[in-house]
Amino acid sequence: MSHLIKSSTSSYIMLNKNILLLSLTISLLGITLGGNVLIWPMEGSHWLNIKILIDELIKKEHNVTVLVASGALFISPTSNSSLIFEIYKVPFGKERIEGVIKDFVLTWMENRPSPSTIWRFYQEIARVIKNFHILSREICDGVLKNQKLMDKLKKSKFDILISDPVFPCGDIVALKLGIPFMYSLRFSPASTVEKHCGKVPFPPSYVPAILSELTDQMSFTDRVRNFISYHLQDYMFDTLWKSWDSYYSEALGRPTTLCEIMGKAEIWLIRTYWDFEFPRPYLPNFEFVGGLHCKPAKPLPKVLWKYKGKKPATLGANTRLYDWIPQNDLLGHPKTKAFITHGGTNGIYEAIYHGVPMVGVPMFADQPDNIAHMKAKGAAVEVNINTMTSEDLLNALRTVINEPSYKENAMRLSKIHHDQPVKPLDRAVFWIEFVMRHKGAKHLRPAAHNLTWFQYHSLDVIGFLLACVATAIFLVTKCCLFSCRKFGKTGKKKKRE
Amino acid sequence: MSHLIKSSTSSYIMLNKNILLLSLTISLLGITLGGNVLIWPMEGSHWLNIKILIDELIKKEHNVTVLVASGALFISPTSNSSLIFEIYKVPFGKERIEGVIKDFVLTWMENRPSPSTIWRFYQEIARVIKNFHILSREICDGVLKNQKLMDKLKKSKFDILISDPVFPCGDIVALKLGIPFMYSLRFSPASTVEKHCGKVPFPPSYVPAILSELTDQMSFTDRVRNFISYHLQDYMFDTLWKSWDSYYSEALGRPTTLCEIMGKAEIWLIRTYWDFEFPRPYLPNFEFVGGLHCKPAKPLPKVLWKYKGKKPATLGANTRLYDWIPQNDLLGHPKTKAFITHGGTNGIYEAIYHGVPMVGVPMFADQPDNIAHMKAKGAAVEVNINTMTSEDLLNALRTVINEPSYKENAMRLSKIHHDQPVKPLDRAVFWIEFVMRHKGAKHLRPAAHNLTWFQYHSLDVIGFLLACVATAIFLVTKCCLFSCRKFGKTGKKKKRE
Structure with missing residues (x-):
């Protein structure tokens, strides 16, 4: 059913084609x-x-x-x-x-x-x-x-x-x-x-x-x-x-x-x-x-292991304090077991990227929401910053480290994150x-922008159709009543005759 | 605010890392x-x-x-x-x-x-x-x-x-x-x-x-x-x-x-x-x-130019009949000026791919819709298959060939089509x-699938909230009436006293 209209000559203009290919390549490479x-x-x-x-x-x-x-x-x-x-x-x-x-x-x-x-x-x-x-x-x-x-x-x-x-x-x-x-x-x-x-x-x-x-x-x-x-x-x-x-x-x-x-x-x-x-x-x-912002972790240099200030006397032997740490590199370290985070989107994404389960201590803005998402997806446990005891934090840590489902879910999210076409x-x-x-990018812009809110929700159309239905019902009822009255009278007349 | 919990040793297991990298590469390459x-x-x-x-x-x-x-x-x-x-x-x-x-x-x-x-x-x-x-x-x-x-x-x-x-x-x-x-x-x-x-x-x-x-x-x-x-x-x-x-x-x-x-x-x-x-x-x-299904056009081989059946006597010298044509290669030919199409999605996409304006003669199913889309985007003219004369077809062809906007719009659609991340x-x-x-791909599945239609449209929630409001209004009105009656009586009593 399809026909092609061609201009009179059908020779190839190779130069044009090459220019087209070049501009296509530039466009495809996103340059x-x-x-x-x-x-x-x-x-x-x-x-x-x-x-x-x-x-x-x-x-x-x-x-x-x-x-x-x-x-x-x-x-x-x-x-x-x-x-x-x-x-x-x-x-x-x-x-x-x-x-x-x-x-x-x-x-x-x-x-x-x-x-x-x-x-x-x-x-x-x-x-x-x-x-x-x-x-x-x-x-x-x-x-x-x-x-x-x-x-x-x-x-x-x-x-x-x-x-x-x-x-x-x-x-x-x-x-x-x-x-x-x-x-x-x-x-x-x-x-x-x-x-x-x-x-x-x-x-x-x-x-x-x-x-x-x-x-x-x-x-x-x-x-x-x-x-x-x-x-x-x-x-x-x-x-x-x-x-x-x-x-x-x-x-x-x-x-x-x-x-x-x-x-x-x-x-x-x-x-x-x-x-x-x-x-x-x-x-x-x-x-x-x-x-x-996420990227593969870089090896951790030895010079990194510095810290400032006085070490609290109650600090356990297996906890270290640092003035600054390259969070992404540490999260990507194969020995990292868990991430205690305030739940900012940037940090959570670094944990997802590297597949590390989390203990969330959210504070403000989207942080409680972010931790709620990670909890729902089985990759985090939450502790309340206002009420938590050291016991709570320890239990939360033990949970995400020892219950395999947390690591599995964090790895599942990581796989989803890495498995995108681009x-x-x-x-x-x-x-x-x-x-x-x-x-x-006008071709991506929905025509909804041209409508008022009641047009967008089709309220004017629904109103109009309801009015049509109401008018139809009214007219039919009127006709029925009129007919009834008329035929009623005729009936009565006939009876009288 | 973020802390990292590390296991006791911090040495690298390079083998593990390489395996991880390999599986990551496989996953990123989509293998x-x-x-x-x-x-x-x-x-x-x-x-x-x-x-x-x-x-x-x-x-x-x-x-x-x-x-x-x-x-x-x-x-x-x-x-x-x-x-x-x-x-x-x-x-x-x-x-x-x-x-x-x-x-x-x-x-x-x-x-x-x-x-x-x-x-x-x-x-x-x-x-x-x-x-x-x-x-x-x-x-x-x-x-x-x-x-x-x-x-x-x-x-x-x-x-x-x-x-x-x-x-x-x-x-x-x-x-x-x-x-x-x-x-x-x-x-x-x-x-x-x-x-x-x-x-x-x-x-x-x-x-x-x-x-x-x-x-x-x-x-x-x-x-x-x-x-x-x-x-x-x-x-x-x-x-x-x-x-x-x-x-x-x-x-x-x-x-x-x-x-x-x-x-x-x-x-x-x-x-x-x-x-x-x-x-x-x-x-x-x-x-x-x-x-x-679209792809760059291949050069047209000479053996292609064959046709079957008797040539109608009224056929113009610049129109050729073929039993079969490689549509994509012809649409991609730099001399192709227009495409007369029944408006199937496959054919339209080949025209978009190569930036060729169209004359649509839609017949059934989505074809009239498809041509309506191309008309709205300024890349096609429609003729009605049931009522058209040869004049109509000719005018339509002249329009898409001679008015530059049709070619421009077809090229614009083509550019949009080619300019995608993947x-x-x-x-x-x-x-x-x-x-x-x-x-x-469960992570892409909306939770809407777990809801009934009235839950999906929040009708139960809206109903419940309206009932709450109605109850509140009822109770407030009752209280008012009760108070009025009571104070009214007290007032009357006071008057009598």
Whole structure:
């Protein structure tokens, strides 16, 4: 049934073919020559993670510029020919960010959320988040209101901006510069950003809400808790992040919302994978690159075995103290039996990578959730940092070391992690380069972005169809009644006759 | 905050490390030595597509066995050392399958669905599908009720069964053999199988229903049509596929449903990709491998230019007739300007691969949909096979050849197709080998499979919360009324005093 239309000559143009093959090879090998990348980083462990991406981009001969506030805490600028730290002025020093982070950690640890304390927890944490937002706004002003910097950035002709959107601003900077942007994200509260701005469905019946410490195996009570968790966190997000709508509208010079702008991200790199996460729906512009920072362990050099400070008298002979340890190399050592961790995503991924079972002592943010995931997958035991005794810790350690299932499950997760068609770091870089090559990734963008929330949920269609049914029922009833009356009268008339 | 517990000695066991590295390398290179694969194929173009997978599996040194009914039409058995065609007896010959397929095509072409004829179309097509199901049941009986064959298959110790589930049975054969299975699928009516059995969300607001010829850009009327399409096709699937529930229950010896069994597929290979499909939600165990059969064009040999039969006198000098043409090589010829196609997925993918704009003359099944997709992406023009004149065809051809946007869009789709981290065929084979290596892919299976439909939609949770709210309102109202009465009486008493 298929026919081919050919032009008049059918000779081969070998040169054309070779050029086509070359460009195909370049495209297949994922080569993007000399890209110009702008980074909107976050503090702490977020910076450690995106630093790996930056190093890989530089290795692939891209030029990378990192926007750093003058009051940054962890980000230590060391520019060279292909890595530039563009430092902009903000009206505060390191101690301000340090103070807010400390407040955040301590508030969380003192008010760890549980069903009975949830409302108090949200109230306390809302106070800290408000402080974070005041800080973020000053950071954002530091770039957007610095016309000289913006002009310089515009002149640099960046191909892409990569933002860690745990707090806003990277996206609006990209929009003002007229360049595509993408995200590197662990999660947002209630997954609100992924759900409402990114349009990913999160069925509350089997996808545990962030911070709920629930798994994908939920009882009825769990599902009620999960359902409420989503709505509580959605509410929190709506109220606390709401003020960014007017900030973004002002910056853009037209009415907009934070969510509308965030929805313009070309690709969302999510810092987990199915070794860690419970399977759930997602969209083609979401890429799960958890563990992109992991690498094989290097041999441990002897000089490593140093420590600082006085050794406590009660310390056992088989415990050593170190001022700093190369965590990845130690986790990859064949004699490593277990990993006591606070449950940060970076550390957990190193343990998964090397197949080491864990004892989790979570403290704040996603850490309790992360340990809940590892417990559910049978690779960890948890101890409560607020109530634990040395006995508890010892028992937990004995359990993960002596019960073979923990090592087996850790090895199973490790096998899943290593058995992917493309390594997480390579996939992350591929999609960054893809966006640079194609000036976006519009073919992966769902049309849901063009719909209002009631259109998205087909509420207008359902309403219309219900109205049609109601009208039909009404008309049929009216007709019946009319007929009954008419035939009733005729009947009566006939009777009388 | 992280500590490491090490065992007493810290020396390296280099041998262990090397073995680990070797197994890691094997796992990273995706090597599965000597897998044993069972294929449950379908007829026609479906067979052409899965044949590519079979060839690749054999190239990777797996042994492949294809289950073929004695009355098969297109599948031509040619066994060798690593490819075995296991032929089983069915009580019909080629002409029966040929008859049903012809009936299917003609019925579709005579009753092409449109909003005004939709009900008649479904009635007519239901009749044909019933005939298909009678045939499928006889095919299924041919395997499941052939104890000698089942024993032989069991003894062969297959690692995996790959099924094209356009009609049922492959999955239940795998279950009876106790081996994992996966699907290669283009679509099911109303995506019912993917949605209800595979648990993929299909928001009717922006994901066009199969066979609707709609795109992801829908007006209100379109969305009403789309919403009704899903429900009509769901109803059709429910009524026509329902009878398999009892067949599967009987075969398995316990009450079950077709959907429950289909939901057990480890991986769903979907024969499209985002160059062709509109972005929509999916799950981690879905892999989009559209165009896995495409390959670079080979030079056209001179002996090719043969044709059979009498040349019509009206044929222009620039049109040639051939009995058979190597479509892929011609589409890849640099002088090819356009492709007149019936719109089968295989052919469209060859056009996308080589960046050739299309004139679509769709006939049945997914063909009108496929052309609607290509039209929406600006790479095709459609002509109606029932009403077209030679003028129409000529105009359509002139449009796609002379308006540069068609070639540009075809090239854009081609670039998207070629610019993937891993080629579709390699991804398909990777996941087949993954399931063999890990005896399944349970880490990708969403927990939604453990829920009933009302649990999945959180209807029990919503009901419970509404009941709580209603009770609270009732109690508060009662209290208020009680207080009013009481204080009212006290007031009256006071007044009297």
